[in-house]
Amino acid sequence: MREAVDDFAGHLAAVRNRSAHTVRAYVGDVVSLLDHARRMGCAELPELDLAVLRSWLAKQRTTGAARTSLARRAASARTFSAWAHRTGLLPADVAGALSSPRAHRDLPTVLRADQAAALVEAPGRFAAVPPSPPAEDDSRPSSPAGDGSGPSSPDGEDSRPSSPDGKGSRPTTPTGDGSGPGSPGSSGPPAADGVAEAVLLRDRALLELLYGTGVRISEACGLDVADVDHARRVVRVFGKGGRERAVPYGVPAQRALDEWLRHGRPALAAPHSRDALLLGARGGRLNPTTARRIVGGYAAGTGLPPISPHGLRHSAATHLLEGGADLRAVQELLGHSSLASTQIYTHVSVERLRAAYRQAHPRA
Structure with a gap:
């Protein structure tokens, strides 16, 4: 799984041209997801399924994660799942049906x-x-x-x-x-x-x-x-x-x-x-x-x-x-x-x- 995470980080930086900040955030989310999957008994990446993804998000919610954080972590999971499926690491895009809470957008603070x-x-x-x-x-x-x-x-x-x-x-x-x-x-x-x-x-x-x-x-x-x-x-x-x-x-x-x-x-x-x-x-x-x-x-x-x-x-x-x-x-x-x-x-x-x-x- 470590090799998959490293390859995913390289894909984000070199192919998707994401910023270093975005790469760190997405990789951190994926590491958290895979760690949760391992604790749930997923020994190999192909064992990852939608139930594990939903369980991971639910746990994030119970620990007090904001709606915006949950939305980003769900986006990280979907991006990783789609990439892993395209590269043959996952038999299916398991996060394709993963929904996430709509982030609440506060009106920005502005000066006169x-x-x-x-x-x-x-x-x-x-x-x-x-x-x-x-x-x-x-x-x-x-x-x-x-x-x-x-x-x-x-x-x-x-x-x-x-x-x-x-x-x-x-x-x-x-x-x-x-x-x-x-x-x-x-x-x-x-x-x-x-x-x-x-x-x-x-x-x-x-x-x-x-x-x-x-x-x-x-x-x-x-x-x-x-x-x-x-x-x-x-x-x-x-x-x-x-x-x-x-x-x-x-x-x-x-x-x-x-x-x-x-x-x-x-x-x-x-x-x-x-x-x-x-x-x-x-x-x-x-x-x-x-x-x-x-x-x-x-x-x-x-x-x-x-x-x-x-x-x-x-x-x-x-x-x-x-x-x-x-x-x-x-x-x-x-x-x-x-x-x-x-x-x-x-x-x-x-x-x-x-x-x-x-x-x-x-x-x-």
Whole structure:
């Protein structure tokens, strides 16, 4: 069975072109399924049947798995069963008739347009205050948000974990790499000031990109310098499944990117930076986990509701639709393979209309 799991992982990565995250999730589900089957007396893979699959899902349910998790695990089982049948490992596609609970889709959290503007402009407000020098101790980031950049991994990605968000208090610096704004009148060594200013320029570019394009956080962190077409104001994005799309961005994002590339990136660039567009404070490619902490840190520091990079993506899509954009165009911009994924944002707009109606109409 181990060999079958390894071959299935190779199929997902090489043939289906799934992301590393998807491969890990599906393989983990299949390992859990086969372990359950073995405890039920299935010594060999061909002994797997629908009753075992249903028993596995039922056990997941009794242990408190959410409907979305059950739906994904059922999808993993169906994908594995179909592949095993095609390759001759199973005499039949035993999971073909396996049903799964419909995942409940909550309406996404979105910011108002003025709140989104306040968030993306937050690094500029912090830049007005002279920065304090970076922390001496590389192992203890000084901020709730955390830059997360440390000794780079072989692929040039920042990998040092950051401290958790400090809810309820304004962070000393939203970027959290020890290079953000300090108290008024403070000053640090010129080199430290240069890094601090570069980090603020990077944060502004990151926030403008996320809200201005609606790209996923993994897509933003995966951008290379050559992916930015300054003349046409378009970024080339590689999304899920390796699908490529061109996403336009506006003038504020253009200014932020120009400032970052002219004055910020050269201050942080190192030999291991390669062609990465967004860098951590020590020169590696900006880590998506770190970028999430940056967004959360600025939201907390600006007094906004808790928001994630995906929340900015939701906000961008909602504001596009509310501004009159075509649903099909928004689908292309977001990189959704199905229009059904984009239609969730029409529900958000309807909910806002209902709220406005209840508040304003005398007979609501």
